[in-house]
Amino acid sequence: MQKFNYHTHTYRCGHADYNQSDEDYILEYIKMGFKDIAFTDHAPEKVKIDKRTNMRMNYQEREDYLSSIKHLKEKYKENINIKTGYEIEYLPGEEENLKELKNETDILILGQHFIYDDNKNLKIFGRNEFNNDELIRYANYIDEAFKLGIVSILAHPDIFMLSMNNFEDIEEKITHMICKSAEKYNIPLEINFGNIYGRVFLWNRNYDSLTLEEKNELLSRVRYPNRRFWQIASNYDIKVLYGIDAHFKGQILSYDKLVNIANDIIGKDTIDKLNFIDKL
Numbered sequence: 061m062q063k064f065n066y067h068t069h070t071y072r073c074g075h076a077d078y079n080q081s082d083e084d085y086i087l088e089y090i091k092m093g094f095k096d097i098a099f100t101d102h103a104p105e106k107v108k109i110d111k112r113t114n115m116r117m118n119y120q121e122r123e124d125y126l127s128s129i130k131h132l133k134e135k136y137k138e139n140i141n142i143k144t145g146y147e148i149e150y151l152p153g154e155e156e157n158l159k160e161l162k163n164e165t166d167i168l169i170l171g172q173h174f175i176y177d178d179n180k181n182l183k184i185f186g187r188n189e190f191n192n193d194e195l196i197r198y199a200n201y202i203d204e205a206f207k208l209g210i211v212s213i214l215a216h217p218d219i220f221m222l223s224m225n226n227f228e229d230i231e232e233k234i235t236h237m238i239c240k241s242a243e244k245y246n247i248p249l250e251i252n253f254g255n256i257y258g259r260v261f262l263w264n265r266n267y268d269s270l271t272l273e274e275k276n277e278l279l280s281r282v283r284y285p286n287r288r289f290w291q292i293a294s295n296y297d298i299k300v301l302y303g304i305d306a307h308f309k310g311q312i313l314s315y316d317k318l319v320n321i322a323n324d325i326i327g328k329d330t331i332d333k334l335n336f337i338d339k340l
């Protein structure tokens with residue numbers, strides 16, 4: 061089983077556990093036998109575009125964030141390899157700022173949660189409705205971001221399902237667009253565990269003692285990973301990896317269960333067909 065994870069947040073973003081220090085995440089990783097990890101907290105914005113509160117660190121907090129990780133990297137170098145990074149989002153006009161963030165860190169992962177609408181307001185998955193043109197714009201943003209040459213992983217490529225009810229023609233088209241871009245630029249796609257953890261474990265710490273019916277009810281609320289998305293992805297020549305998207309105490313310790321649930325959702329046939337990477 062994969063023993064690396066390149067998707068870790070910190071309390072600085074404002075919506076991760078406040079009592080979980082950077083070091084606490086590392087101790088959980090070491091306990092789970094991980095050998096290679098990255099911190100990829102939500103990237104700060106030089107000029108504020110995302111007006112939501114509790115979504116990302118302030119731009120000035122970068123130094124504390126990076127120095128804390130570098131200190132821990134040194135402290136735990138015998139046990140685990142630690143990378144610095146950010147989870148970024150592409151917006152036209154932000155190219156230079158994103159390249160600056162890349163220059164400060166080891167890896168950037170693209171976690172595209174929004175696009176500009178025609179009036180340059182943010183449209184956010186899970187909060188707003190998207191029409192077909194806007195979904196295509198989302199897929200185009202991903203392609204534009206890949207083109208910059210600074211992205212190492214596409215996080216939760218199926219997050220657009222947060223705003224969709226069914227998997228129909230447009231969802232299929234968006235999936236093909238994303239997979240074609242990933243294949244062209246050789247960017248691994250992440251099977252993300254964040255939504256599973258949020259919907260299944262976070263408010264149900266007693267998950268194991270639930271009945272099968274109760275478990276299935278919770279699982280039916282999971283929007284990604286999406287089974288159809290990954291079925292289509294498995295027909296492309298792309299690399300994939302799991303991503304914990306850690307925000308909470310104990311989340312990393314649930315890794316084995318999260319892998320099993322994700323595999324169940326996607327289906328064994330598809331999982332067996334997917335090309336999992338050994339390391340980045």
Ligand SMILES: [Zn+2]
Pocket residue numbers: 069073075102307
């Ligand atoms: Zn987050």
Ligand SMILES: [Zn+2]
Pocket residue numbers: 067069147171215305
């Ligand atoms: Zn994330």
